[in-house]
Amino acid sequence: MPGKQNNKNKKLTELRQDIVTGDWVVIATGREKRPEEFAEQKREIVEENNDKKCFFCYPEETNQEKDVLIYKNSDDDWSLRVFPNKYPAFSCQGEVNHFEEGPYFGMDGVGYHEVIVTRDHKKQIANLDSLQVAEIIDAYQDRYIDLMNKKNVNYIEIFHNHGKEAGASVVHPHSQLLAIPVISPYVKGELDGAESYFRQNKHCVYCTMAEWEISHQKRIIFENDNFIAFCPYASRAAFEVWVMPKKHKPYFERMGNEEKIQVGEALKISVEKIFQALKDPAYNFYLHTSPCDGKDYPHYHWHIEIIPRTSIWAGFELSTGIEVSTIEPETAAEYLKKI
Numbered sequence: 001m002p003g004k005q006n007n008k009n010k011k012l013t014e015l016r017q018d019i020v021t022g023d024w025v026v027i028a029t030g031r032e033k034r035p036e037e038f039a040e041q042k043r044e045i046v047e048e049n050n051d052k053k054c055f056f057c058y059p060e061e062t063n064q065e066k067d068v069l070i071y072k073n074s075d076d077d078w079s080l081r082v083f084p085n086k087y088p089a090f091s092c093q094g095e096v097n098h099f100e101e102g103p104y105f106g107m108d109g110v111g112y113h114e115v116i117v118t119r120d121h122k123k124q125i126a127n128l129d130s131l132q133v134a135e136i137i138d139a140y141q142d143r144y145i146d147l148m149n150k151k152n153v154n155y156i157e158i159f160h161n162h163g164k165e166a167g168a169s170v171v172h173p174h175s176q177l178l179a180i181p182v183i184s185p186y187v188k189g190e191l192d193g194a195e196s197y198f199r200q201n202k203h204c205v206y207c208t209m210a211e212w213e214i215s216h217q218k219r220i221i222f223e224n225d226n227f228i229a230f231c232p233y234a235s236r237a238a239f240e241v242w243v244m245p246k247k248h249k250p251y252f253e254r255m256g257n258e259e260k261i262q263v264g265e266a267l268k269i270s271v272e273k274i275f276q277a278l279k280d281p282a283y284n285f286y287l288h289t290s291p292c293d294g295k296d297y298p299h300y301h302w303h304i305e306i307i308p309r310t311s312i313w314a315g316f317e318l319s320t321g322i323e324v325s326t327i328e329p330e331t332a333a334e335y336l337k338k339i
């Protein structure tokens, strides 16, 4: 088992495969928590009135990693910056070692983990203007393009957590990027589903959804020339919203400037509507796009899913993977549209 037992070479994280389902899990021990510490469950959240300096307002003073991207405004202050996560779920050192233990199989958690930070500590996405959100999208794309051809990077997940219930451990608004060697089971399900729908219907499943939603207007909450924002027919969470290109687009990284401005607008307006409707709920949003593993995915269609955290997964959801949404998406859409 190369690189496993020797403490000096100990990797921070490893990927382990569930041999029944093929799903991957990450075992991340970088923060060196002892077993008894789990009982305390005290997550450190950097609050606004804390004496401590906010990591993301003062990245230099709090010893964050060096920037990999910085956008400056006309006053020479920064407006957005990206740096490697201090506590990476995936770290970029070394080769990917594969290892086995009897019937089991795993590999090192090699990859990249970055944080994308906007300037203002108090302005969450709902409070930014559309162009500032477009700048965030621009940074996502910039980092995506830089990392997509790196060795061992086969999928890049970009996501944003807002609020404690959504897993945000730092109050200062930020997104995260994980460039990883495996394709997640969720994305794999979408890729397979899109391909089999195309084989049967000779049409993209996401384009089919977009066309239906545009012509019926029951679940659309916002649209501009290139994007729709809508509550999906089979929403998994109350007030779930997807932002999706109207035309068939498999690759997020190929988006042009005008599209970035428009997706910025659609994302900002969707998040703002959710913010107002649910009074600043915790939420996650994330990007789903074609893998960057060197293969073509002509039948996939990139999109952003926004999931307000209005309920927690209980026994039924955990045991079945079937989520329970407590409002009809049509009713949620009607409400969001009016805001």
Ligand SMILES: [Zn+2]
Pocket (backbone or CB within 6 Å): 054, 055, 056, 057, 058, 120, 121, 172
């Ligand atoms: Zn801050």
Ligand SMILES: [Zn+2]
Pocket (backbone or CB within 6 Å): 204, 205, 206, 207, 208, 247, 248, 249, 300, 301
């Ligand atoms: Zn499509």
Ligand SMILES: [Zn+2]
Pocket (backbone or CB within 6 Å): 190, 288, 303, 305
């Ligand atoms: Zn998706």
